[in-house]
Amino acid sequence: MLMASSSTFTHFLMVLLFLLAFGSIASLADARxxxxxxxxxxxxxxxxxxxxxxxxxxxxxxxxxxxxxxxxxxxxxxxxxxxxxxxxxxxxxxxxxxxxxxxxxxxxxxxxxxxxxxxxxxxxxxxxxxxxxxxxxxxxxxxxxxxxxx
Structure with a gap:
């Protein structure tokens, strides 16, 4: 149970980091x-x-x-x-x-x-x-x- 919880948390964290990184990339006005x-x-x-x-x-x-x-x-x-x-x-x-x-x-x-x-x-x-x-x-x-x- 602890392993499943850890794996779920890891996946959630990876998705969150991707969304944060993608959001900061998308907000760059000079990126053309x-x-x-x-x-x-x-x-x-x-x-x-x-x-x-x-x-x-x-x-x-x-x-x-x-x-x-x-x-x-x-x-x-x-x-x-x-x-x-x-x-x-x-x-x-x-x-x-x-x-x-x-x-x-x-x-x-x-x-x-x-x-x-x-x-x-x-x-x-x-x-x-x-x-x-x-x-x-x-x-x-x-x-x-x-x-x-x-």
Whole structure:
């Protein structure tokens, strides 16, 4: 009984800390760019531009998205970065860094570097013919650097 109570308290404390942290992030008036790294939970469509079987560019994905079309997000609508972006006042969600629409002005809003199937180890995601997190940033950095004009 004591263990269950301790576990419940720990979960409650974690949720409370998350809400407090999220509330303080959302109240920052100067926060205007969002840069996202991760896997399918936060991928907004980078895998649409990669040779991989981990794709979300066909129905039923996107059925609850504002356009009612698949976007490459592994959800039926908005994903976590979309919701955080709305909360901090971004005019739009950061584009996938591999998107042809991604340019220097869009970089001011932020960029999504997430890719479904990516993992820390080189062997992670090999069944998706994806890439490791160790190789992903370099590939995406080259693409992002090419859109920045000084």
């Amino acid at each position: 760019a969002l840069f996202i790294f991760g896997d399918s939970l936060v991928d907004s469509g980078n895998n649409n531009y990669l040779t991989t079987t981990a794709r979300a560019d066909a129905p039923p994905y996107g059925i609850d998205y504002p356009t009612r079309r698949p976007t490459g997000r592994f959800s039926n609508g908005l994903n976590i970065p979309d919701l955080i972006g709305q909360k901090i006042g971004l005019s739009e969600s950061p584009l996938p860094c591999l998107s042809p629409e991604f340019n220097g002005k869009k970089l001011l809003i932020g960029a999504n570097f997430a890719s479904a199937g990516v993992g820390i180890l080189n062997d992670t995601g090999v069944q998706f013919v994806s890439q490791s997190a160790a190789k992903q940033p370099h590939h995406y950095f080259i693409n992002t650097a090419s859109v920045v004009t000084l």
